[in-house]
Amino acid sequence: MAEPYLYLAPAVALLVVWTYRPLVQAAQLSTYSWNLLPTTPMVPVGTDNYRRLLELPAVGDSVWRTVVLIVGLLPFTLVLPVVVGFATRGVHGRARAIYQSLIFAPFLVAPVASAAVWQWLLDPGAGIVNRVLGSDTNWIHEPATAQWVILAITGWHFMGFAVLVVSAGMAGISGDYAEAAQVDGATRRQIDWWITLPLLSPTLVFLGLMTVLLSTQWTFPLIDTLTQGGPSQATTNIYYLLWDYGFHSFDAGLSAAAGIMLFAGFGLVAGVLVWISERISFHDD
């Protein structure tokens, strides 16, 4: 029976050519020294690229900045959406639909347009933020604030999505449990904490995965258009560093080695999150 394979053929072929072949090639490339020019030969260097990665302080710094970014995004993608979800259960109908459409809108703004409008809002002289605050901080180009700007824009982008995912998750929880607990004399707070929240855990694990796997990648266009990794590397996270090694320093081997380490790290984080979710998730069925 060849039929299912025929239907799958185009998708699998594309998957192999554009995802798994390059993954394997990146693994190979990571053991070579090469400057991306077709005319220069690739020199095999064994594990040198990995050794350099571990020794370069820039790599450790950028990984640390990525971790800070992920942790900094959790309030936007997990904490606030859950708080908002609980605080707004009583709001229904047309009003809710209007609020939701406004809250979701930033998720649809193109990243470069987001970067453009935030650059305008935060302009040191003419921007509305400084004129309202009466300050002259150059938010985007000062090392102390640049990373926070990237974090705030990314949080602004993803929060509406997370709020809607949480409220959809809460809407999907059967009221029978709360009702039964109420009959048993549980307070509202106890119901929220011991019934609703655990039943929401699959949604929360999903949002956690999204934060780790997607939202930090979304910072790339912001960084590329606003700061180019600066000032003094303050916004260079691991994604931007990979790009920088590949297309600015033309160090293909180093970039590929960093990419493979990133892939391994991702696999580990995703595996741990899925494992945790299987241990702690309470399924509503």
Place this chain on the structure above:
Amino acid sequence: MTTSESAVPEPLWRRARGHVVLVAIALVCAFPIYWLLATSLRRPDDVGSLSPVPWPLSLGNYVDATEKVDVIRLLANTFAVSGVSAAGQLLVALLASYAFAMYSFRFQRLLYLAFVGTWLVPFQVTMLPNYVLLYQMGLINNLVGVIVPTLCSALGVLMLRQHMAGFPKELVAAAKLDGRSSWSILWTVVVPNLRPALAALSILLFINAWNEYFWPAVVLQRSNAVVQLGLRSFMGTEGNDWGPMMAVAGLACLPVFVLYVVLQRHIVNAFVRSGLK
């Protein structure tokens, strides 16, 4: 919609608090978008104004922008790239999800995992080998090179497979008894019944393709053939021309916002559901 509400009724003050929280968050979320549009619609001399309502309205910034970049060509290119990319992803995903939902075959689970696994491979890992391959194919600085690597959407396969799994098998079995081929069943039985899901997915794919930045930036390099890159060319570090820049940013968002205003509920549902597996 929410059964939990009926179990634990909400007192008035809780509802009022809910409204306050939502209004505050909605204002914070919507303000930058409003400011983008408001700035772009001011007269070029008023761009720095802080008045909340842009008045008198003017299209001067848009006219200035068209003098600096070929806005029409950028939008047309972006439409073409996003449209072809979304249509291609839809077709490829439709065929693949049909195989997953309607058959059981060897390596099914493994192949399915291969699709799910793409979430773990960041773009930045595959960019160098893909760049080299496109270079060898002569597709660098070519719009085709932007489209081709995006054509397999794991998200699309996963979403459609789920919709098809809930599809009444009796209909398919009946069509099979009529002696119809699986190809004709796909197009005459499955697709017509899947129209809402296909529409939602195609909008989602189009919006994602329209907003894509990373891959066009790699393939098109310093040429600015799509609107996201055209907007980037306005963003110098010093002395920005804010009016035209906001005008181009507005145009870069316009098609997506038009879709959003017309199809608001469907778009929200499509995105949120894509998140709920």
